[in-house]
Amino acid sequence: MAGIYIHIPFCSQACHYCDFHFSTSLKLKSDLIASICHEITLQKGYLNNEAIETVYLGGGTPSLLDEGDLQQVFGALKESFELTQVAEVTLEANPEDLTTAKLDTFKKLGVNRLSIGIQSFWDEHLRFMNRSHSSSQALKCVELAQKAGFENISIDLIYGVPFRDHSVWQNDLKKAIELNVPHISAYCLTIEEKTAFGQWQKTGKLAPIDDHFAAEQFEMLVSVLESAGYExxxxxxxxxxxxxSKHNTAYWQQKPYLGIGPSAHSYNSVSRQYNVANNAAYIKALNESKIPTTVEVLEANQAFNEYLLTTLRTMWGTSLELAGTKFGVDLLKEKERELSLLRKEELLFTTDSTLYLTKKGKLFADEITSQLML
Ligand code: SF4
Structure with missing residues (x-):
């Protein structure tokens, strides 16, 4: 089984923290949709006729697309891929786009899961991050989506946003739970160089993120959501x-996926490829029937590192057995010293030949992973 990701690189405004690929001008929208459809046709063989299990429209802001745009994209997908086994079709949406009419369109076209970029229920934080919606829109859109028959909803939240105490974050978590959605993704605010926040930090307008403050909010997140029945x-x-999320779980389980659109990545067990992150260059190449992509064939160590990077963060852990049989890596031997130290510090543990992060280890997942990489 395989997945398809489609990158829609348009947003109504630029969030101050975001370094994804997108444009706030919709001038090239029609050309870009045509190019995406063309790329879908050209990439027909990439997944070796594997049945498609998930389709994910991300961005950018796919909810900016109108019915005609979406019809073209889904039409192209149907012509090129076997979609009868598709179990999950996710569309990323921003709260202000979710009107009853739009929701009906999404439903009609086969979208059965929404991932809504709420980020916060507090207006001051939404303005600080330059989000294009208000807290009341955030609450209202979930209600509208549920009324329209979308039960499979995920919401995104951001923690670590500077404030004098944890009250805003506590309130965000409370509101999120009250919405009774089956899935919540929560990310720590990070400052990327090429963003407005990155610039602010350079000029001293924004203090660095307080790691201790963010770690406390992460611990609250885990404990509050676990108490509310989330895993x-x-x-x-x-x-x-x-x-x-079936789509993201497939990434973490290293199933193959095809990424369509500017900046989209693909993976087919042998190589990764990355499309150009530029709308005009993408359209120009597709007009010449070329896919503007860079292919990177993974060497054995790189493939293992990818495996470690994606699996150690999950509740299924990293299989030491698979590390040996699939990648030829005896991790217990190769990283004996590091593993012993990490165990002593109670950052990870092993059962049944699988490596897991402890609760404390999850706070340092990136550092631990880099220590174990080859
Ligand atoms: S966070 Fe989402 S909506 Fe905001 S600029 Fe990035 S892609 Fe667009």
Whole structure:
């Protein structure tokens, strides 16, 4: 089984923290949709006729697309891929786009899961991050989506946003739980160089993120959501039992996927490839029937590192057995010293030949992973 990701690189405004690829001008929208459809046709063979299990429209802001745009994209997908076994079709949406009419369109076209970029229920934080919606829109859109028959909803939240205490974050978590959605993703605010926040930090307008403050909010997140019946199945992802994102779980389980659109990545067990992150260059190449992509064939160590990077963050852990049989890596031997130290510090543990992060280890997942990489 395989997945398809489609990157829609348009947003109504630029959030101050975001370094994804997007444009706030919709001038090239029609050309870009045509190019995406063309790329879908050209990439027909990439997944070796594997049945498609998930389709994910991300961005950017796919909810900016109108019915005609979406019809073209889904039409192209149907022509090129076997979609009869598709179990999950996710569309990322921003709260202000979710009108009853739009929701009906999404439903009609086969979208059965919404991932809504709420980020916060507090207006001051939404303005600080330059989000294009208000807290009341955030609450209202979930209600509208549920009324329209969307039960499979995920919401995104951001923690670590500077404030004098944890009251805003506590309130965000309370409101999120009250919405009764089966899935919540929560990410720590990080400052990327090429963003407005990155610039602010350079000029001293924004203080660095307080790691201790953010870590406390992460601990609150885990404990509050666990008490509310959510499982932390990946460091940033929480779901009611069994309600995991099928698409993201497939990434973490190293299943193949095809990424379509500017800046999209693909993976087929042998190589990774990255499309150009530029709308005009993408359209120009597709007009010449070329896919503007860079292919990177993974060497054995790189493939193992990818495996470690994606699996250690999940509740299924990293299989030491698979590390040996699939990647030829005896991790217990190769990283004996590091593993012993990490165990002593209670950052990870092993059962049944699988490596897991402890609760404390999840706070340092990136550092631990880099220590164990080859
Ligand atoms: S966070 Fe989402 S809505 Fe905001 S700029 Fe990035 S892609 Fe667009």
């Amino acid at each position: 932390q199945y990946e460091i940033s992802n929480f779901a009611k039992p069994g309600r995991y």
